[in-house]
Amino acid sequence: MHSAFATPVPLNNHNATRVNPLFSRHCERPIAARPSRRVPKVPVATSTSTPPIAVAPLEAPAKLDRVVCKFGGSSLANAERLKEVTKLVFGQVERSEKMPIVVLSAMGPTTNELLSAGDRALKDGVVDTSSIRLRAYEACDTLSLNKQDLVDPLLHNLDELLVGIKFIKELSPRTKDYLVSFGERLSVRIFAAHLRQNEGVPAEHVDAYNAGFVTDSNFTRAELLDETYTNVKKFFDKYIEDDHLAVVTGFIAKDEQGNITTLGRGGSDLTASTIGASLNTSEVQVWKDVDGILSTDPRIVSEAVPIPSISFEEAAEMAFFGAKVLHPIAMQPAMKYNVPVRVKNSYNPDHPGTVIVRRRDLDSSNPVTAISLKRNVQIVDIVSTRMLGASGFLSEVFKCFAFHGVSVDMIATSEVSISMTLDNTICESETLLKLKEDLSEYAFVTLSERNKAIISLVSDSSRSTNVVGRAVCALDRAGVSVLMISQGASKFNISVTIEAADASAAVQAVHREFFP
Ligand SMILES: Nc1ncnc2c1ncn2[C@@H]1O[C@H](COP(=O)(O)OP(=O)(O)O)[C@@H](O)[C@H]1O
Numbered sequence: 376m377h378s379a380f381a382t383p384v385p386l387n388n389h390n391a392t393r394v395n396p397l398f399s400r401h402c403e404r405p406i407a408a409r410p411s412r413r414v415p416k417v418p419v420a421t422s423t424s425t426p427p428i429a430v431a432p433l434e435a436p437a438k439l440d441r442v443v444c445k446f447g448g449s450s451l452a453n454a455e456r457l458k459e460v461t462k463l464v465f466g467q468v469e470r471s472e473k474m475p476i477v478v479l480s481a482m483g484p485t486t487n488e489l490l491s492a493g494d495r496a497l498k499d500g501v502v503d504t505s506s507i508r509l510r511a512y513e514a515c516d517t518l519s520l521n522k523q524d525l526v527d528p529l530l531h532n533l534d535e536l537l538v539g540i541k542f543i544k545e546l547s548p549r550t551k552d553y554l555v556s557f558g559e560r561l562s563v564r565i566f567a568a569h570l571r572q573n574e575g576v577p578a579e580h581v582d583a584y585n586a587g588f589v590t591d592s593n594f595t596r597a598e599l600l601d602e603t604y605t606n607v608k609k610f611f612d613k614y615i616e617d618d619h620l621a622v623v624t625g626f627i628a629k630d631e632q633g634n635i636t637t638l639g640r641g642g643s644d645l646t647a648s649t650i651g652a653s654l655n656t657s658e659v660q661v662w663k664d665v666d667g668i669l670s671t672d673p674r675i676v677s678e679a680v681p682i683p684s685i686s687f688e689e690a691a692e693m694a695f696f697g698a699k700v701l702h703p704i705a706m707q708p709a710m711k712y713n714v715p716v717r718v719k720n721s722y723n724p725d726h727p728g729t730v731i732v733r734r735r736d737l738d739s740s741n742p743v744t745a746i747s748l749k750r751n752v753q754i755v756d757i758v759s760t761r762m763l764g765a766s767g768f769l770s771e772v773f774k775c776f777a778f779h780g781v782s783v784d785m786i787a788t789s790e791v792s793i794s795m796t797l798d799n800t801i802c803e804s805e806t807l808l809k810l811k812e813d814l815s816e817y818a819f820v821t822l823s824e825r826n827k828a829i830i831s832l833v834s835d836s837s838r839s840t841n842v843v844g845r846a847v848c849a850l851d852r853a854g855v856s857v858l859m860i861s862q863g864a865s866k867f868n869i870s871v872t873i874e875a876a877d878a879s880a881a882v883q884a885v886h887r888e889f890f891p
């Protein structure tokens with residue numbers, strides 16, 4: 376992800392900003408400095424949080440009476456699950472007598488298996504697609520579908536690709552995107568054929584790039600180009616007119632040269648919200664294996680509770696700051712066109728789940744909506760007496776980050792130092808070393824180990840009184856040391872950097888405090 380700092384950011388001493396690069400690539404804007412409240416011994420920051428997004432005017436055009444339903448890998452583990460998903464799709468048809476648009480991810484762990492198969496071909500010279508083939512065959516056999524026509528051509532291409540990787544000994548990001556695209560391309564073919572042959576539904580599979588999904592060439596985390604919206608609208612208008620059911624691949628697209636790209640892990644959520652926004656549908660449903668968005672990661676806190684409703688901004692903050700439940704960018708189109716997103720459980724469809732809507736539609740009294748955790752974080756400390764009273768110093772620092780394409784999550788400044796956190800899952804160590812070398816020309820720079828974590832308390836400004844104090848006390852009682860604190864100017868998010876070793880204990884302690 377790219378830095379938001381192409382525009383110089385003026386900051387005074389003791390002022391700070393946290394940068395959320397969610398929307399950075401197309402939205403380079405100055406970030407206002409805000410006065411901070413200090414907590415002793417800890418660098419404290421106020422920060423802008425998710426940048427404001429233009430929302431649709433109140434008198435927006437009437438909604439299209441259609442639902443986009445996205446089913447993730449966890450809802451599509453096997454043929455039995457596909458049958459359950461069929462019932463959920465029919466539920467939509469019954470409700471509105473209109474065909475929904477269905478977006479599918481790859482079945483179960485297929486994406487991870489494809490990546491492992493690529494690695495094995497590259498490193499061990501072994502071409503093994505057995506687990507992927509087995510899952511696709513099992514689904515076809517159980518649903519009485521003709522696997523020779525339906526999946527064999529794709530599986531044959533996949534084998535050829537892996538043989539190519541084995542011999543050329545190359546697995547570039549471009550090849551990786553082509554490789555993982557087989558997962559979604561297989562699932563939509565199987566599900567559409569099942570709806571057609573077993574249920575008599577006029578269903579067709581659609582590879583998203585044929586529906587107009589076009590991205591830049593930033594393979595493995597490509598960004599959608601603006602024309603996608605008009606392309607997609609044009610493409611689906613025909614399906615809506617004919618009332619046919621489209622089963623669309625999530626996650627994948629093509630760049631302008633015609634190479635297959637992907638939208639980053641979990642990108643099917645973004646495919647669904649982009650279709651919803653393009654057509655201005657009444658709702659986008661994202662079906663998972665949990666009862667909606669929970670107050671925190673249920674794998675860390677088993678008592679995590681479902682959140683009935685949450686704002687777009689809060690959901691975006693949660694996703695950006697580590698909650699794996701939604702793709703970080705998926706809220707962007709839905710927010711822009713005010714399309715409600717409902718997160719539901721395909722294993723417990725009667726549960727209302729979580730609805731993600733505009734802020735003003737919400738009604739909640741808890742000061743904290745949710746807690747998320749981001750691991751693999753690294754702290755950069757930049758110390759220089761040149762900061763004292765000097766204008767332009769920070770702009771030089773941020774230009775360096777922009778030049779190396781490194782984005783920053785949190786920032787805190789004092790008279791002579793800046794501390795920032797970086798997300799290591801998207802930073803090559805080589806890039807960081809070059810950045811450090813450049814920054815060292817005018818400051819003393821230290822780079823911590825990748826052993827930090829950020830806990831983010833997602834909250835709404837009107838409800839966030841004393842959240843910082845309570846969170847810090849809860850951490851203190853749990854014996855967790857705080858390294859940095861940042862509170863967004865929009866107060867959607869209060870973030871605390873800690874040692875990764877303390878991460879689970881910290882989340883549990885803070886969750887106990889706010890969700891007793
Ligand atoms: N705050 C949270 N709320 C709900 N689920 C969460 C949260 N944080 C992490 N998760 C995890 O996200 C998973 C669902 O996301 P994901 O696996 O991407 O679903 P899918 O593949 O179906 O799209 C859940 O099984 C849960 O373990």
Ligand SMILES: N[C@@H](CC(=O)OP(=O)(O)O)C(=O)O
Binds near residue numbers: 448481486643
């Ligand atoms: N299959 C892709 C895209 C995706 O969105 O998957 P899921 O919906 O299962 O999170 C992935 O695993 O990243």
